[in-house]
Amino acid sequence: MVGVFYGRPSPGEEPFISVGSRVEKGDVVCIVEAMKLMNEITAEVGGVVTEICAADGDVVEYGQPLFYLK
Numbered sequence: 001m002v003g004v005f006y007g008r009p010s011p012g013e014e015p016f017i018s019v020g021s022r023v024e025k026g027d028v029v030c031i032v033e034a035m036k037l038m039n040e041i042t043a044e045v046g047g048v049v050t051e052i053c054a055a056d057g058d059v060v061e062y063g064q065p066l067f068y069l070k
Contacts, residue, residue: 005055005060005066006030025042025046052067
């Protein structure tokens with residue numbers, strides 16, 4: 001999905017995840033705003049976050065890695 005990446009629910013709140021966080025399949029990991037719609041992005045697999053590849057406000061594209069899990 002092409003849009004703007006947001007790593008937290010709203011400004012001033014804690015991020016959905018950070019490096020070292022444990023996520024399970026289906027957990028919300030970020031929001032991508034596309035065409036004025038806020039789309040919650042969920043984890044496709046479980047694991048531990050080793051890298052976050054996008055920063056708040058970055059434009060992301062279809063197929064671009066947003067996170068790496070171990």
